[in-house]
Amino acid sequence: MPRTRVAAVADVPPGHMRLVVIGQQKIVIYNCSGTLYASENTCPHLGAALSEGVLIGTEVTCPWHHWSFDVTTGACTSNPLAPKPLTVFPTTVEGGEVWVDLP
Numbered sequence: 001m002p003r004t005r006v007a008a009v010a011d012v013p014p015g016h017m018r019l020v021v022i023g024q025q026k027i028v029i030y031n032c033s034g035t036l037y038a039s040e041n042t043c044p045h046l047g048a049a050l051s052e053g054v055l056i057g058t059e060v061t062c063p064w065h066h067w068s069f070d071v072t073t074g075a076c077t078s079n080p081l082a083p084k085p086l087t088v089f090p091t092t093v094e095g096g097e098v099w100v101d102l103p
């Protein structure tokens, strides 16, 4: 899927995250002090919805087993043995709209 508009910047205030559904994909948009990021919604551990977790700074914490991920890179910051990172997507802002490059 090409570059896709996923939200208005105003829909995701600083310090907040928002779940959006694009076709079959669930994407989480994060506003970290005014910079926007995006990732898959599914936790790489056992599949919880990260949109139901907690965002602090640039780290989202999963609601189930509390693994944390850096939303800027997808790296797991709480478990060095995590089998795979969170999938993150290139995100840009243009004209007050949030655009994500989806696979």
Ligand code: FES
Residues within 6 Å of the ligand: 043, 044, 045, 046, 047, 048, 062, 063, 064, 065, 066, 067
């Ligand atoms: S499902 Fe997210 S940490 Fe286990």
